[in-house]
Amino acid sequence: MNVKSTYVMLCCMLPFWVKSQPMEEYNTKVREVIVICKTHFDIGYTHRVNDVVNYYQTEMIDRAFKVMDASGDLPKEQQFAWTLPGWVLSKTMEDWKGQTPERRQKLDNKLKSGQIVPHALPFTMISDFCGLEEMARGLNFSSALCRKYNLPLSHSGKMTDEPSHTGALATVLAHAGVKFLHIGCNWPSGFVKTPGLFWWEGPDGSRVLTLYSASYGTNCAVCPKGWQGPNDPMMGVNLMPAKDWPYAVWPAILVTGDNSGPPTAERIKELFQEIKEKMPDVNVHMGTMDDFYEALMKDNPQLPVVKSAMPDTWIHGIMSDPGGVRLxxxxxxxxxxxxxxxxxxxxxxVPVASVSKDIATAYEKMALYGEHTWGGSKSVKAYGEAFEKLPADEYKDLEASWEDKTGYIRDASDIVQGITQSNLYSLATNVTCKKNSFVVYNPLPWKRREW
Structure with a gap:
């Protein structure tokens, strides 16, 4: 067979070969894709605590403004909006020495316009360790911002990295008006097997809609490919929905890596172009987690109910600080x-000064102690004699980051001890009693018989 006849035969077979290639399949049930952009925030991992707050207030938010401005010429539904946790945004929005009038005005404008979006939670918390009160008070940062700017309160929240949470969290969120929670895992820590999207029921029967992902978001479009958790049927590709997602609306939750800031405007544009080409009949637009909840509920979906707590695989940070835990x-x-x-x-x-601000500060410090970041990112891979031979420069920053963490609960303890001593002094000096007697205050709501 000569070259010419071989060429003719190959050309004749080409249509059959093309037909035999599997066509890329897309989820035909989905009619709407809501794009939600986030960054994973670590309070004291990539930077020391004080440095990271200043980084949020300057470089990170300035880069977000550039992405927002660069998307200004795109259709409204593609213009970049950035969702941030309440405490992080509260710190970013506050007045501080060095703030510029231009940045201050931009912050106000972007928040009012909906391009900066607060979600309900303050940051990622180790809920198994936190008390109910600091979990509830942690929602104040977002709600205070929304009230200040006459914005609707957020009814959704997100936590990332920490893969496991107490069932009491569902109760706290439900009673606070939070309707939707996304949990995006740090997959090497061991994620929990769940139905994916479900009603999470707390101990009292209250429920919060929960989406559980084996990775930070519902895809890995803006983070390293290796960060995708294995075998998660609820993970999509770029903005495309997961193939087995059974609902009409898909939340494309894009999460960039630890304190890395927003994705680029070019990347967002690429992702929108790709899904428009592959799923042209689907309504794709930038939005919020609140938007997803409201769109999903319109179809009155039948969802599984999960009543269990999740075994915590992130508890090693707490276990490393017995002194702080005791406090x-x-x-x-x-x-x-x-x-x-x-x-x-x-x-x-009895004339006493209000302690509400001090109490709020103490609860904030307690919540930060329960925040999921325990120490800096630099690992020291030496132990015993090998560690003792290391120069101090190799580990001083890591040890300092541990002190930053324990410092939160030390500060909270100092505040509370000060209030307690002042209260008891005021009580003792205003109670009529015999000389050399003791004044005992019982904080419990019932009488103590043994006194």
Missing amino acids: SREVHPLISSAEVLNTQLGVWG
């Missing part, structure tokens, strides 16, 4: 007693 266990009952006694003293006519 935390002491502070939790003491802070509520201090607040109650201060209120009672006022009711009884």
Whole structure:
């Protein structure tokens, strides 16, 4: 067979060969894709705590402004919007020495226009360790911002990295008006097998809609490919929905890596172009987690119910700080007693100053101690004698980051101890009693018989 006849035969076979190639399949059930852009925030991992807050207030938010401005010529539904946790955004929005009037005005404008979006949660918390009160008070940062700017309160939240949470979290969120929670895992820590999208029911029967992903978001379009959790049927590709997703609306949750800031405007544009070409009949637009919840609920979906707590595989940070944990266990009952006694003293006519701001600061410090980041990112891979031979420069920053972490609960303890001592002094000096007697305050709501 000569070359010419071989060429003719190959050309004749080409249509059959092309036909035999499997066509790329897309989810035909999905009619709407809501694109939600986030960054994973670590409070003290890539930077020391004070440095990372300043980084949020300057370089990171300035880069976000550039992405927003660069997308200004795109159709409205493709213009970049960035979702941030309440505490992080609160710190970014606050006035600080060095803030410029231009940045201040831009922050206000972008928040009012919906291009900066606060979600309900303050940051990722180790909910198995946190008390109910700091979990609830952690929602104040987002709600205070929304009220200040006359914006609707956020009804959704997201936590990333921490793969496991207490069932009480569902109860706290549901009673606070949070309707949707996305949990995106740090997959090497061991993610929990769930139905993916489900009603998470707390101990009292209250529920929050929960989407559980084996990776940071519902895809790996803006983070390293190796970060995708294995065998997760709820993971999509770029903005495309997961093939087995059974609902009409898909949340394309894009999450960039640890404190890395927003994706580029070019990348967002590429992703929109790709899905428009591959799924031209689908309504694809930038949005929020609230948008997803509302769109999903319109179809009244039948969802599985999960009533269990999740076994925590992220608890090693807490286990590394027994001194801080001891302080935390002491502070939790003491802070509520201090607040109650201060209120009672006022009711009884004893002149006392309000402690509400100090109590709020203490709870903020307690919540930050329960935030999921435990130490800096630099690992020291030496142990025993090998470690002792290392120069101090090799580990001083890592040890300092541990001190930053324990410093939160030390500060909270100092605040609460100060309030307690002041309260008890005011009580003792205003109670009529015999000389050399003891004044005992019982913070419990029932009488103690053994006294």
